[in-house]
Amino acid sequence: MAKKKSSSSSPSVAAATTPKIADNSNPDLQDFYGFKALPVVVAKNCRHYIYIKKHEVRTVTTMPTEGNDRSLFVLNLPVDTTDSHLHGLFNEYGQIEHIQYPGQQQQQQQKELADSSSSNKKKKNQRKKNLRREQEEEEKTPVLRRILESGSSAHVVFASQDDLDRVLDMPHQDRKWKAETKQQTLGFKRYVRQYNMARPDHNKLQQQVNAFMLKFTASEYEKEREAQERMNKMDEDGFTVVTRVRKGIASAGATTAAPVEPEKKKVMGDLSDFYRFQTRHKKQNELQQLRERFEQDKQKIALQKQARRFKPY
16 A cells, blocks of 8 residues: 555655746746846846837827837836847847837937928938038047936837747846847946047147137138228219228238237336335426426517507607
């Protein structure tokens, strides 16, 4: 009887343990308030949970872009998240078409509204040229790595709905948080880079200043030349237009600005009026001389009156 019990109990134990091993080997992601928790190892002994679910359009203003049925809403992203990180996380299960962050959606909406509001084709073409110029300048200038806020979100649009379904059916396992391409370092080096980017190179700055001054000088010379041409010319009614021409504008052909000569120091001359008592004595002497001249003039006038007196006899 003991042998029969042992033989009957062994299959039941085996049947009960086999499915558990199969479930633990490939479990699904845990559900958390409508989201699926995706564990990510961002550092040694540091696990971070990213919450994902299929994007649902509740209102018309919520993400008015194409691919809503293929979009994955990702929440609680790490602050150092880049597109390369998300590609490395999901490319194994589906092909990503593009990624949108909340700030990028607002900028895109503003651009679309600006384009739709402008009815003039010339303004549209000018805006396109400005956008191309800005993109070219951004490609030339170094870009600082973006840092997200804590708990940020993003919309990941996949190439097909099957890719999205495969991502939602990902097995529950820890995944390493790493980028496919080399990224800029964060921490103190990022702040040093930001400090250097905020302060331009002295040689480039000097070139920009020289170019601006040459352009300004040429425009001022052109204004002066036009003003001189308008001088002493009669209009249609026969009146001469009086114009005022500013002098001292450098010629437009000059490649370099004329050097400014430093002011010469005044040579110290006579110091007779240096002290206050000297100026006081000087004023007194001048006043005395005026009085003497006044007396002399009075005597001359008296003599002239006597000489002009009429004497009939």
